[in-house]
Amino acid sequence: MPRPSGSARNRSLPPQKRGNRRTPANLKRLKAHIQRLEGFDGTLAEANRQVLPFGIDEIDDRLPGGGLARGALHEVFAADSGIATAFCALLAGRLAKDAENASVLWCERPWTLDAGALYGPALLQFGIDPARLILVRVRRDNDALWAMEEGLRCGQVAAVVGELDDISLTASRRLQLAAEETGVTALSLRSKVDKPPPSAAATRWRLDAVTREKDQPRANHNNDFLNTPPALPGLGAARWQAELFRCRGGTSANWMMEWNDETGDLSVAAEIRNRPPVQVAARLAG
């Protein structure tokens, strides 16, 4: 006697069994189910599911829980090492500030990434007190992973940042589990790869520079040297192209962020044609 096909297997997928129509109620149920699978409901302790809001609605609305999950691993892929470092420093600084200026552990790869060493005076702009920074200089991924895991398991630091070359899925899962255990947020700063390998990270970002539109005309060189305007226009706020290409419990998204190095404000740059005459920067929460 033929068995009713698929009945045993479908039992584990309750939303499908309760009707296939795309009613709002069904979709809601399905979303809740996925969230439960991904640990964004009561299965994990509330304390471990806190988030760090960016304070910018456009971004926070797209992230599950309304911000970057704490106690999780986040990967930042660097197309531009300076910008990716800045993004990590900004997040780590925010986490440190929330944790009453707790220390930040940063595993640096000064010999392998060849992008220079983290420079203390600039860190202050990102809210990281260099006196509360433990800088670990490692040569190999394995050492960096070990140091990161020690930092996460210690549980007394605000954030752990690691510059990694290439890590396996298993290694990322270890970090994710260690982060979940203590609620410390881990950021892995990785060099650019064409096709990011699978990872257990909660979110994965790609940070790149933005080609700026020529909004200011190039100054002409004239011979009136007393009134020579600067040959090149000034810099203004830094523009970052931030692509969230993987987000557990959320969808991928893409923003153009603006970071003002004088005030430390992060904002989402409006499309050029929609830009208001005077830019009002949304302050980073806190």
Added chain:
Amino acid sequence: MIHETGGQLLLHAVNHTAEQAGIRAGMTLADAFAILPDLKTSEADIPAETKSLSRLADWCGRYTPWTAPDEEGSGAAFAGGGSIWLDVTGCAHLFGGEEALMRDIIGRLDGLGFTAYAAIADTPGAAWAAARHTRYKRRRWTSVRKGQAQDVLAMFPVAGLRLEHDTISGLQTVGLRRIGDLMPIPRAALADRFGSDVAGRLDQAFGDRPEPISPLAPASPWHARISFAEPVGRSEDIADAVRNLAHDLASMLENDGLGARRLTLTFYHPDGVVDRLEAGTSQASRNAGHLARLFTSKLDRITAAFGIDAITLTATTNEKLSPAQAALDRRDENHNTGVAELADRLSNRLGSENVVQLTLQESHIPERAISATPVTARPRPAPTAPWRSGFLPKNQPLRRPRPLRLLHRPEEVEAVAPVPDDPPVMFRWRKQVFRIEHADGPERIASEWWNDGLGLLETEPEKEETNAASGGAVQDNIRDYYRVEDCQGRRFWVYRDGIYSPGTQPNWYVHGVFG
């Protein structure tokens, strides 16, 4: 073994067979040949002997932290053979009493190929005499019981007093053969007749005069040991033992209100090899778990081919650590120790020079504005300590932008600057061309007037290296820094070296990357 002393060939040490034939260490070679014509001789290697004796003394650290090779009373003048001092005060019970301790030492030394004799007495002098002049029957150890030193020593020959060869023969010629013969003679008379040595040694042997001996390694009273009936080789067992030792040591330290800063873990192998591991902490600690973890990553360096039969853990450097108390702000206290312990673990595995903290220096030269100090090398700052006050306002953004990543040394680039005093419009760096669209600057940074450029370079070799790499054009040591952004939005910190002077091509360097 022969050794040349003062132009004479003397026997340095003799083996058991020769001794039975009547040959003694200290005889001349000619006398020895007269007794035993087919005597086999070889040159004594005194430095090697001294070395092996001190290695053996080190090995004896398994019994007591207080060991020393006997440098004064060893060698040809003292009837051959070296000796080692062990202060077993308060240690013997760990081995089941003094007798058992000596049996253990002799048995193990036999295993290592040494024929040794042991004696325990109240004074070093008495022990020395007893070890060498007791008539051993079956056992090769003896103990001089309390109060019996006079009687026992009286029977020994005067050689038991650690005297020079000439002094001994001097005493013997006047018929003073045993130590007992010397006892009734007033010390002053002895000193007049035979020198102060005899009286002094007598006093030392009977404990009338203290005899300090300096131990091989400075003995720390904070010392925990564990020994195994059977040598252990499994790494889990060793790790377990280390945890137990840390626990013992921690409770000792707690009793004395101390915390350890430096620790030594010593492994005693059955083949007489001694291995040591060192670890340091950045903050005095007596947390047993933490002290044990300092060593866990290093344990694989210990080769336990034959197993390990004893381990000791010593706190060599300690600091006062007030007893743990329930602070009102418990969380903060935990936080600081937690981070310090983390820093220790990282430093111990990755090397303390690789786990650093950044400290601001009062310098405008970018490379010198920051210095990296090992976390373990300096006292941790107070929890709220910001940057050095007065130099930078706390948590205020810098008025002058600084790159987030500073290159190890400025890298020279080929730059095109249409006007000498303007930022470049294009430069080639690391085989890539960057077209500059935006620029801020210049910010002129010169060396401090009190360190006049080159004068400083001579005193600081590593800075010299930095500047040598920057093309040697450091005569005036003035740099004009520009913050530039290329057409793709990447930002760099570039500078022109020196003040522009007509007719010369300025050198441009990239020094950092902005976020």
